[in-house]
Amino acid sequence: MSAPLTPSQLRARVRSGEHTGNTSGYCEGFVQANVAILPKDWAAEFLQFCQLNPKPCPIVGMAAQPGDTNIEGIGPDFDIRTDVPSYRLWKNGELTGEVNDISDIWTEDLVTFLIGCSFSFEEALLADGLEIRNLSEGRNVPMYNTNLACRPAGRFHGNMVVSMRPFKPVDAIRMIQICSRFPSVHGAPVHFGDPAAIGIADINQVDYGDSVTINDGEYPVFTACGVTPQAAIMAAKPPFCITHSPGCMVVTDLPNSRLAIL
Amino acid sequence: MSAPLTPSQLRARVRSGEHTGNTSGYCEGFVQANVAILPKDWAAEFLQFCQLNPKPCPIVGMAAQPGDTNIEGIGPDFDIRTDVPSYRLWKNGELTGEVNDISDIWTEDLVTFLIGCSFSFEEALLADGLEIRNLSEGRNVPMYNTNLACRPAGRFHGNMVVSMRPFKPVDAIRMIQICSRFPSVHGAPVHFGDPAAIGIADINQVDYGDSVTINDGEYPVFTACGVTPQAAIMAAKPPFCITHSPGCMVVTDLPNSRLAIL
Structure with a gap:
């Protein structure tokens, strides 16, 4: 090799x-x-x-x-x-x-x-022993449009796009700690739990990427996503x-x- | 004054x-x-x-x-x-x-x-603008026995006792960050969401303290509690x-x- x-x-x-x-x-x-x-x-x-x-x-x-x-x-x-x-x-x-x-x-x-x-924080999560569902299922991370408004600047505006990774609560808490250390790669999640609370009607209908399995006892954890600026540029x-x-x-x-x- | x-x-x-x-x-x-x-x-x-x-x-x-x-x-x-x-x-x-x-x-x-x-981290949460429900309702924090086993040492053993504070997800994420800074006052929470996952049959039936209101869109967040060592001593x-x-x-x-x- x-x-x-x-x-x-x-x-x-x-x-x-x-x-x-x-x-x-x-x-x-x-x-x-x-x-x-x-x-x-x-x-x-x-x-x-x-x-x-x-x-x-x-x-x-x-x-x-x-x-x-x-x-x-x-x-x-x-x-x-x-x-x-x-x-x-x-x-x-x-x-x-x-x-x-x-x-x-x-x-x-x-x-x-x-x-x-997100590759940067995913590496830190894997190194800590956490499972990243989209990686273990060989898919792209699921991404969704939300109703969380970005702060506008001139001609740029729009809502936040988020990526989602499911975790058990104890792992979600650890994930929040690890991601908090990486503010320049999206930092701590912005939401967990009920998708509708941030304007996602159906967790199985992704706007970008692929959907992944969410097992019993797991909660979807939502992180700000780098597709957001691209969406703002397109708009x-x-x-x-x-x-x-x-x-x-x-x-x-x-x-x-x-x-x-x- | x-x-x-x-x-x-x-x-x-x-x-x-x-x-x-x-x-x-x-x-x-x-x-x-x-x-x-x-x-x-x-x-x-x-x-x-x-x-x-x-x-x-x-x-x-x-x-x-x-x-x-x-x-x-x-x-x-x-x-x-x-x-x-x-x-x-x-x-x-x-x-x-x-x-x-x-x-x-x-x-x-x-x-x-x-x-x-927990007084120490509660002070840090309040200073950050988070609401602590038991304080705003003038009650003792709700506490519960769990099925989370402590590691035994000699004659001391038992399950963890946890306190519970309800938060919206965005506030729970902030609470996890703040509490992570205070490992010597229980540190990050140990669980959020489904009480049954840690052996709590009914969130409205406390084992110590008082119950508090959990509003729509809020999740119970569970933190290791200093009643645990007292319970271990009693046992x-x-x-x-x-x-x-x-x-x-x-x-x-x-x-x-x-x-x-x-």
Whole structure:
């Protein structure tokens, strides 16, 4: 068995076109991030939206200047134009294409945001011996639209999207403790128990991802989700923007443990 | 309005017989403790029981030697023989009397234990803006026997006793975070939701204290309770022991904030 890839090695493979798929399971121990790339005249409002809604929109990296292709701390070789396995292109809130490289469409007008993702805290939960149902069932995490309003900022607004993981109460309490240590990857859950209390009509009808089994004695535990900022962008309909394709994240040099506040 | 009493001033009033009632609401900001006084040949096993069951039996002070009447850190003037407003005397597990001073029955054979109490974390919850139902309804906290077995130590054994406070999920999550900072006053809850899952047949039938209202959308949240070690002592039936009377605690010089690990 060969040694696992370092983040820099994986990024090199992505850059060369050798790796074009999802990044789940790669580079254990390192932060993976959601991507949002917006025109400069939308960036300030988006930054404010993230600042006002840190649980669903935790910023783990942001380009220092419009046009910058590297982000301090993500990796010396990091280039946002080539290092995401798959990009989605959007015009006026509509998906217009999916590509593996954005070098030819990059402009000095674009501002890159990297937003925390649940992979970081899931790793900490697994290390503590907790079962994560979507992983043990080999599915995507179930995600739902809610009636929990985000605080609006300029043209960005919308409700929070949440992910759900079922736990027995004793494990949910431990999960809350562990996730509280990771505020920059969504932090503590926002709700547990009755789905209707946050506007979810049917726990078996997901809005994104897959549904998972909830056993007797377990409660659904709901965590703010990084799909929230994407949903807000789609609703704001900027003339042009770029995101990662689902599951195809930026793999960074940041150790997950560095996101733990304690 | 006169200045609130310091712990030392309250202890002086208790010592002089001026204050003989409960200590709830006195000396805000300072740790109050449960009392257990056992003969020397029972003390080592009781200490082990507390060590094995730190959530229900968190030791905040212990006499350095049998017969010691002061405990390091509790207060320079502290005297266990006179500074508890009301004591309960027990023989072979049976209550035999209630007194305000144990000076005349004190022996060099007795070992004092002070055990953390929920007042400390309740203060932190109130300061954070959470409602504590038993306080807002002017009742004692509801407490229940459970089927959660303590780890036995010598002659000490039994199931955990828990206190219950109802919260909406978002407040329960915050409560779990705050209580996690206070491991020496029972720490994070041990359960929430279905009472039957921990052996409580009817949430409206308390085993100690009073029942409280649980509103729609709220879940009962269960915390390990300092009644647990008392129940274990009663079950072990030492030939003689002394406890505080319910609500009549030792008021210490320890700031509650010093019990917070973070």
